[in-house]
Amino acid sequence: MTQQPVATPQPVATSDKLDAAVLKVAGVVVLGAIMSILDVTVVSVALPTFQNEFDASYARVAWTMTAYTLALATVIPLSGWAADRFGTKRLYMIALALFTIGSALCATADTIGQLIAYRVLQGLGGGMLMPLGMTIMTRAAGPHRIGRLMAVLGIPMLLGPIGGPILGGWLIDVASWHWIFLINLPIGVIALVYAQLALPKDNPEPSESFDFVGMLMLSPGLALFLYGVSSLPEAGTFADSGVWLPMLIGAALVVAFVLYSFRPQHPLLDLRLFRNRRLTIAAVTMFVFIIAFMGAGLLFPSYFLQVRGESTLAAGLLIAPQGIGAMLTMPIAGMLADKVPVGRTVPFALLLIVAGFFTFTQVDANTSYVLLCGSLFVMGLGMGGTMMPIMTSALRTLTGHEVARGSTLVNILQQIGGSVGAAVMSVILTKELNTSQPIPGVTDPSGKPLSEAGLAIAAQQRPELLQQFPVDPSLIERGLDFAADAFAKTFWVAFALVLLTLIPAALLPRRRERSHLLDDQPGDQPGDQPRTPVVVH
Template structure:
């Protein structure tokens, strides 16, 4: 058996960084693909003659596949070995990418996205295991900082890359670009990763899987349908949410019976894990939900191109790059309860600007606010996760981080759905233009016409109206965005309540307890 390179120096050495390169490469592929597809949705509508609701499933299906496969990663890694399974996941993701580029119908594309998601969902948890073994648990903060970079840059680089590829080539290339990267990643992984040493694994909880995975998928399906339906009263929203919720509740009741449940809820007796989970859950609903609307403001209110909207979001990623390495180092030395509140205050300060937006808000102010928010992001999410991991025993890390990850997936989906519904309802309150109808035959509102003209100036020829009407519609639409951002801002402030309970005294890491067998368990990082 190959000796695992457990580093003892304070810094991440060359051997660790070589392994980190493999993990970061896989993370970039997986996370970029979530956001790069978002800018292609209008293109999919034209190419496949599909509705927005249909093409939105190219993103939803990927997310559902991620949420379904995450609970299985720990058991599968023990059973087959982390290196072997990581390469299988990378190959699955790469093959799925190639198939997506061949899709002739929207149904085929959605199916291939599921295949991508099954591979992508395993890349991050397995990569986290590999990194933990290589770096050693005593430097978990810096470890999080390394793996956190692609997570924060994904939402920034995705729209830029997607817009550029679609503008200069075709939509196929947002998937084809993964093929050479995937091949390089497989070769790199074969050469750089340590040899597998699979150990006898715990018995697999099939009963729990039959309740949890379908339950999560159905619940998130209902949530994801909410923006299109516009109300919880729609059968397609409440029925899957009810059935999914019932399965999840049944799993919660069942999970205390087996010795090794698929998801160990007993860990919520750990105060730090519980506080971190609550803080992240509330924060993700607010920040991730509203974060998807930032590019929409630039596209719909300011009339920017897809590429320009992506570039305008870049300051947020730059800010995160500045603070994340610093926050990773501090998390190993200073209790996060003393640093996270300051980082969260930066996020709140930057966020406030967006509660005041109008059609003419200065780009310097908006980009500066995004940069400040990025500074706060780099010092918030990873330190909170680090705090939770450091108080768990080595044998508990996989199960504890899986709990946080599942709730993060739910929080992100709920946040995106809720913010979309709020924005849609606000926009629907705009004044209807007498006698005018949109392409779908529905009455056309002033805000709807203004947004349409911003995105397609030629519409101004089809609807020759007073320019003051367009300006009034833009003012109303911008106000709708501001109201939605205000709701998200209130949730960010609510996060301070949970953050106040994070540890303010330095506590010894429990991750050093246990032997190699304990360290072999699979931690799951936020995805």
């Protein structure tokens, strides 16, 4: 990546603390990340509201989240080159503006189709915020403070799970669904002004040509593959052509890109970075973890909403202990990551997640809230000691100009893992729920027979249905028991994946390695020139 000249070259401060200049830059990045991450969790609790407002099926309104994810996956590979070409400050402000404009348009949507289209615009901006933010912050802090830096960047990752469901539920209850998007407007304006004042001026001097061939393979390939994966819950089977055909075409394009990417000097996505063993192990660990945890994470509010009949606000409050637990351990994990090899801490954090997760494999329709909230708190303690240290391990050994490329790889893996995890868990849960007995003469709005579990879940959210379909109360109770059992079986799959994460985690470095983040040396690729790192003060 092209670097800015520094008027008075000097080494990065040796203090372990993040000074005021670094924290000022971090504030810009955290604001942008809060908007992007908070938006995902806020919308997740609004899906039942969208069903009622737009008279659409759950599968249809779920595309308000899927479209956002597809846009993220499409634009992330472009962010590294675009930062070289236009400068990180300029591009970051463009991303903020796109996200804010997309939010305003979402609030004006009259149909579910319009809302899905505007969510794509939001995703185009949101997709660039995280990789650009990681690049900006990593350069500002220096290599010896990456752990503390990642702990700061983890703040929005905590506020999202804590504040998103609570804020979304509250806004929908006291105002309307429009406000879950309008809330982004003042934050976006403040972030734009803050970025203009706090971020250093761009001085881009592009030296790399754009990989058009790679873009024509990778971006459509990722979008098609994730489209197929995201269509799986609605189709219910891989045999549906709407699932396997885009997945197959997308996978073929991605494989073609992988084979091609080692030929150009400056590929769109630099897979040569996987020669770095530490980056590879950290990436594999994170990918498996994201599939398990992000997939199951969508099921936690669904259990409270569908099986326990809680409101969106109450469901958000019940999930909050997870974020509180992570808030306690993430700063500690950040400090330890700068001093202790992550291979000595991450496996223990994963064991905390395993311990807390096990409770959800045993849930029924009446499991104690104290036990569930306590388990979520324990899981949060483990999560706070897992995500940021793994990302620290991945970035610590990269040279200065590799940071943008490495963060792009990490963000793409996160998006793919999250999409795959959500689709897999949704399909398993749907199949389990559909095995319950259909009720004679009772159908859903599409005319399909409604099962005992389906009626019980619908009755929890819309009690007036019981007046339309008078049934024996014992049938509702039996349906809720069956639904809870379906959730438990789905959680078993996620639990097994978390256990699987322990295998690559055991290979994480157990001794300290020298950081190369700000080394002034050529990269792995022929023709790369030594580049002077940026030190922002």
